[in-house]
Amino acid sequence: MSFLDHLIIMPILLPLGAAALTLLFDETRREVKAGINFAATILLIAIAIALLVQTDAVTREGTELTITYRLGNWPAPFGIVLVADRLSAIMVLLTGILGINALIYSMARWQAAGPHFHMLFQMLLMGLNGAFLTGDLFNLFVFFEVMLAASYGLLLHGSGVLRVRAGLHYIAINLAASSLFLIGVSLIYGVTGTLNMADLALRIPHVPANDLGLLHAGAAILGIAFLVKAGMWPLNFWLPTTYAAASAPVAGLFAIMTKVGVYIVLRLTLLLFGEHAGASFGFGQTFLLIGGLATIAFGTVGVLASQSTGRLAGYSVLVSSGTLLAAIGMGDRAVTGGLLFYLVSSTLTISAFLMLVELVERARVAGADVLAVTMEAYGEDDEDLEHEEEVGVVIPSTMAILGVCFALCGLLLSGVPPFSGFISKFAMLSAVLQSEDAASPIPASTWWLIGLLIISGLASLIAMTRTGIATFWATLEGPTPNVRVIEIAPIAILIVLCLGLTVAGGPVLHFMDLAADALHTPTDYIEDVIGTTPAASAGGAS
Amino acid sequence: MELILAIGIGVLAGSGVFLLLRPRTFQVIVGLSLISYAVNLFIFSMGRIRLNAAPVLNPAANDPALYTDPVPQALVLTAIVIGFAMTALFLVVLLASRGFTGTDHVDGRER
Numbered sequence: 001m002s003f004l005d006h007l008i009i010m011p012i013l014l015p016l017g018a019a020a021l022t023l024l025f026d027e028t029r030r031e032v033k034a035g036i037n038f039a040a041t042i043l044l045i046a047i048a049i050a051l052l053v054q055t056d057a058v059t060r061e062g063t064e065l066t067i068t069y070r071l072g073n074w075p076a077p078f079g080i081v082l083v084a085d086r087l088s089a090i091m092v093l094l095t096g097i098l099g100i101n102a103l104i105y106s107m108a109r110w111q112a113a114g115p116h117f118h119m120l121f122q123m124l125l126m127g128l129n130g131a132f133l134t135g136d137l138f139n140l141f142v143f144f145e146v147m148l149a150a151s152y153g154l155l156l157h158g159s160g161v162l163r164v165r166a167g168l169h170y171i172a173i174n175l176a177a178s179s180l181f182l183i184g185v186s187l188i189y190g191v192t193g194t195l196n197m198a199d200l201a202l203r204i205p206h207v208p209a210n211d212l213g214l215l216h217a218g219a220a221i222l223g224i225a226f227l228v229k230a231g232m233w234p235l236n237f238w239l240p241t242t243y244a245a246a247s248a249p250v251a252g253l254f255a256i257m258t259k260v261g262v263y264i265v266l267r268l269t270l271l272l273f274g275e276h277a278g279a280s281f282g283f284g285q286t287f288l289l290i291g292g293l294a295t296i297a298f299g300t301v302g303v304l305a306s307q308s309t310g311r312l313a314g315y316s317v318l319v320s321s322g323t324l325l326a327a328i329g330m331g332d333r334a335v336t337g338g339l340l341f342y343l344v345s346s347t348l349t350i351s352a353f354l355m356l357v358e359l360v361e362r363a364r365v366a367g368a369d370v371l372a373v374t375m376e377a378y379g380e381d382d383e384d385l386e387h388e389e390e391v392g393v394v395i396p397s398t399m400a401i402l403g404v405c406f407a408l409c410g411l412l413l414s415g416v417p418p419f420s421g422f423i424s425k426f427a428m429l430s431a432v433l434q435s436e437d438a439a440s441p442i443p444a445s446t447w448w449l450i451g452l453l454i455i456s457g458l459a460s461l462i463a464m465t466r467t468g469i470a471t472f473w474a475t476l477e478g479p480t481p482n483v484r485v486i487e488i489a490p491i492a493i494l495i496v497l498c499l500g501l502t503v504a505g506g507p508v509l510h511f512m513d514l515a516a517d518a519l520h521t522p523t524d525y526i527e528d529v530i531g532t533t534p535a536a537s538a539g540g541a542s
Numbered sequence: 543m544e545l546i547l548a549i550g551i552g553v554l555a556g557s558g559v560f561l562l563l564r565p566r567t568f569q570v571i572v573g574l575s576l577i578s579y580a581v582n583l584f585i586f587s588m589g590r591i592r593l594n595a596a597p598v599l600n601p602a603a604n605d606p607a608l609y610t611d612p613v614p615q616a617l618v619l620t621a622i623v624i625g626f627a628m629t630a631l632f633l634v635v636l637l638a639s640r641g642f643t644g645t646d647h648v649d650g651r652e653r
Binding site: 168 | 562567570574577578581584585588589590613614617620621624625627628629631632635636638639642643648649650
């Protein structure tokens with residue numbers, strides 16, 4: 001085997017190694033830790049790009065659809081496999097990009113706010129990459145726990161009453177969700193006798209009718225665990241508080257954590273309950289559609305009602321999650337293509353916005369916004385951090401640059417043309433309308449989705465405009481905030497990437513359509529992982 | 543045997559859920575522990591209950607019917623380790639919260 005064959009496991013091993021390495025250095029040698037973290041994350045991006053090119057190449061050659069890596073070279077249903085297809089590769093690359101920008105941002109001041117920041121940071125990347133690449137349900141649980149354990153530490157980074165209080169809720173909810181995850185996994189194992197995702201997809205059509213209820217119960221319980229992570233209403237009351245409490249770079253990285261839940265739901269729904277699944281075909285889609293619509297509505301109301309920018313960002317995360325879940329619920333090939341585009345675009349935007357929030361809050365005059373609970377936390381932290389050396393140069397005309405970034409974030413979030421937010425929403429909406437048979441009337445759920453998407457965009461625009469006016473036009477006499485180049489640069493990079501997505505909209509959308517096609521044709525995925533066609537294996541349930 | 547196991551899991555899960563919904567952090571952590579015990583027993587039972595059979599294969603006797611399913615046992619082992627670590631971590635946050643807010647209420651203030 002050449003080195004390239006082992007490329008797929010590198011996104012897991014590299015962060016693990018880097019995390020271990022940072023532990024060897026004392027907290028006083030923070031530059032070394034930051035250097036290791038930076039190098040590892042840059043390398044991760046390089047690997048992710050290589051993986052993306054490689055998965056694209058194998059698919060184009062037509063030989064295989066995915067890259068399958070057998071750990072310990074055990075044959076697929078018995079050993080653990082890692083599987084990379086276009087979607088996994090996109091997600092790993094997205095993780096790397098968010099990671100490097102959050103890291104650059106944290107180098108200005110946040111990395112000094114507590115111990116072991118860089119170690120936890122790399123462990124979170126490892127958990128995320130593992131969850132995106134694994135082809136095994138129980139392995140997914142393990143990577144989820146690695147990711148969650150690191151996220152607990154990162155959420156508490158910087159300490160303070162608000163973070164500890166939010167962290168207590170966040171940990172309790174996630175521990176309960178993990179229990180549901182285990183119950184779901186074991187129920188599915190009890191019915192089908194396998195944990196390999198591809199093998200599961202093979203066996204589900206052959207599950208006897210009287211076991212189907214148990215299988216569906218297992219899948220539903222498992223789904224709840226992911227939907228808690230994805231933030232579907234009514235499982236999402238923890239989310240705005242938690243995201244508003246997290247320190248800015250951590251929140252920027254957390255933007256992808258809700259997308260992990262969405263990714264798994266997308267992958268499992270289409271793989272296990274796709275067209276070939278027989279009696280189980282389309283299981284859970286109506287639930288996802290309704291839940292997604294409810295989440296958009298809840299998020300929209302929240303966006304309008306938010307008094308602080310931090311909570312506004314938290315509710316924007318919910319709107320984005322709701323849109324994705326509802327689009328998954330449509331279960332249509334063309335919609336999935338637009339959905340993936342929206343996934344990438346909205347994750348980049350929200351990550352930029354979550355980091356921008358802290359800079360904007362800094363610009364506000366203290367006490368101008370009585371209801372801004374987060375102000376207290378940031379105020380306290382500013383005092384603590386005053387003595388720490390700050391890296392980078394203070395930039396001139398801060399308010400103008402912040403204002404431009406804020407306006408661009410608002411345009412991207414609300415999906416106003418000509419930016420990528422608009423293209424992704426347009427791709428989904430046009431697909432929704434075209435997918436229906438021209439003769440038959442468009443179902444009510446489709447109109448609901450269209451209406452809610454447009455209203456949520458309008459609500460984001462109103463809320464962003466209101467906050468923008470209150471911050472950038474009303475506080476001219478206030479002190480100019482102290483913003484450094486390396487704090488504004490990552491936000492600028494993320495926004496430029498979104499603009500790049502707009503310019504390269506055609507090719508990117510084409511790529512996403514190919515990825516969506518692969519997701520909707522799970523037989524190829526199964527074939528690659530197991531090495532047998534679904535027809536040849538009629539083993540049935542054990 | 544099935545009945546005893548089912549009642550055991552039910553009692554553990556029921557008490558766990560009750561405690562999880564209580565307002566004191568200590569009750570929450572005990573509740574989470576009880577739920578994780580219930581879940582571990584549940585995973586175990588999903589490999590079918592089989593008495594007096596080893597999970598380790600012996601090359602001399604090749605019939606799978608002679609053995610109990612080893613996979614759930616491996617899963618339980620992993621789940622126990624992870625659950626234990628998470629409980630320990632939660633305990634630290636609980637103490638930090640007690641120190642910061644001066645109360646053991648989950649919301650950090652008495653209602």
